[in-house]
Amino acid sequence: MSPKGDFAAVRKDIKALLNQPEYDDGSAGPVLVRLAWHSSGTYDIRTDTGGSNGAGMRYEIEGGDPANAGLQHARVLLEPVKAAHPWITYADLWTLAGKVALEEAGGPEIAWQGGRTDYVDDSKIKEIRGRLPDAAQGSDHLRNIFYRMGFNDQEIVALSGAHTLGRCHGDRSGFEGKWVNNPTRFSNQYFKLLSTLEWEPRTLASGVKQFGYTDEDTETELMMLPSDMALLADKGFEPWVKKYGADKELFFKDFAAVFAKLMELGIKRNERGEVTNLDNEKGGYIS
Ligand code: ZEM
Structure with missing residues (x-):
């Protein structure tokens, strides 16, 4: 067991589990990034509720949101890390895992601070479902969802670049396939392909509608979600797609x-970086 606060030791153990030859494209990284994002992306700036603090996804009320389907794989994967470092909260572990996964995939260094706490029960988690984006929708929906978190148009596009990593699973979201040829390597490839390829509407056997492109060189079928295509069709988003594709x-x-x-x-912090909107005595989250 590592001493309390030894995040470097946790990081090392997260790194060690990223390589999963039997899983998807050989890495657990993408699903860990998605876990970090879904744990945080419930935030509502007006009511100051949701967000990664509390790790509410452990409870059915949040974990059972259909948007979170499949993320149990990521949570189960991290259990041995939690067992080896019992002092770390799930809220810190899930966000740290996302940061480590992105960096190990060749992405930029991401600032991260610990100190989140975990809910002790689900009594403080209310009306949390339905806060994550729906991939079948367009730019109005994306703005509603991400403005609610406090993001602007440029930030929405930048965040969407995470779709360079990983894939869609029919049994999780209903959508199928990967966005880029090398989905375990972080890059700006998502933006390049989004803006340069001829994407065609595809209807899956299930009736789900997405967009597809058959890459003749690699004989690979790539995909885009309707919400990805919405970035191209929108005057506020499209310039950022182009900029990120070029730079x-x-x-x-x-x-x-x-x-x-x-x-x-x-998350509220004092000048020492300690999280102040939690109650360590009760182990509960105070918003
Ligand atoms: Zn995603 N995402 N996402 N995303 N996402 C999926 C997969 C991944 C949307 C969405 O509906 C979906 C962000 C934004 C948005 C990742 C990271 C981030 C999937 C496929 C869907 C349907 C899930 C499945 O079937 O397994 C929508 C509508 C978004 C609005 C813009 C943001 C922001 C992200 C991080 C910063 C990642 C890494 C994956 C791949 C997961 C995996 O298991 O491979």
Whole structure:
């Protein structure tokens, strides 16, 4: 067992489990990034509720949101890390895992601070379902969801670049396939492909509608969600798609900033960096 606060030791153990030859494209990284994002992306700036603090996804009320389907794989994967470092909260572990996964995939260094706490029960989690984006929808929906978290148009596009990593699973979201050819390597490839390929509407056997492109060179079928295509069709979003496709450095810089902001949504800290909106005595989260 590592001493309390030894995040470097936790990081090391997270790194060690990223390589999963039998899982998806050989890495657990993408699903860990998605766990970090969904744990944080419930934040509502008006009511100051939701966000990564509390780790509410352990409870059915949040974990059972259909948007979170499949994330139990990520949570189960992290259990041995939690067991080896019992002092770390789930809220810190899930966000730290996302940061480590992004960095190990070749992404930019992401600022991260610990100190989150976990809910002791689900009594403080209310009306949390339905806060995450719906991939079948367009730009009005994306703005409603991400403005609610406190993000602007540029930040929405930068965050969407995470779809360079991983894939869609029919049994989780209903959508199928990967966005880029190398989905375990972080890059600005998502933006390049989104803006340069001829995406065609595809209807899956299940009736789910997405967009597809058959890459003749690699004989690979790539995909885009309707919500990804919405970025191209929108005057506020499209310039950022182009900029990030043309400038990897700019994308990495902006992505690092916005992902760090995402992980911190709803978290209040004092000048020493300690989280102040929690009650250590009760182990509960005070909003
Ligand atoms: Zn995603 N995302 N996402 N996303 N996402 C999926 C997969 C992944 C949307 C969405 O509906 C979906 C962000 C934003 C948005 C990742 C990271 C981030 C999937 C496929 C869907 C349907 C799930 C499945 O079937 O397994 C929508 C509508 C978004 C609005 C813009 C943001 C922001 C992210 C992080 C910063 C990642 C890494 C994956 C791949 C997961 C995996 O298991 O491979």
